[in-house]
Amino acid sequence: MKIDHNALHKIAHLARLEVKPEEEEALLASMENVLTWMEQLNELDTEGVEPLTHITGEVNNWREDVSKNALSREEGLKNAPSHDEIYIKVPKVIE
Numbered sequence: 001m002k003i004d005h006n007a008l009h010k011i012a013h014l015a016r017l018e019v020k021p022e023e024e025e026a027l028l029a030s031m032e033n034v035l036t037w038m039e040q041l042n043e044l045d046t047e048g049v050e051p052l053t054h055i056t057g058e059v060n061n062w063r064e065d066v067s068k069n070a071l072s073r074e075e076g077l078k079n080a081p082s083h084d085e086i087y088i089k090v091p092k093v094i095e
Contacts, residue, residue, distance in 0.1 A: 073086070076088075
């Protein structure tokens with residue numbers, strides 16, 4: 001498939017790309033290569049091939065959402081750089 005300069009400018013506008021005049025010929029050749037490759041894919045026999053909905057067949061293994069305390073307060077505060085008896089102290093970020 002041939003792409004002319006007008007089509008290139010329309011595609012660049014839609015993609016919000018700024019194409020310099022010295023880049024146009026290289027882009028046209030690259031786009032024609034991609035479209036030629038796509039035309040080759042259209043020649044493949046895909047009869048009986050089911051559409052792909054996911055890239056892999058992996059399934060999420062969900063765990064139950066159970067609330068539990070993994071650390072005690074003392075264990076959590078032990079590694080904090082600054083704390084009082086109850087809370088971890090952090091630097092003020094909002095003026």
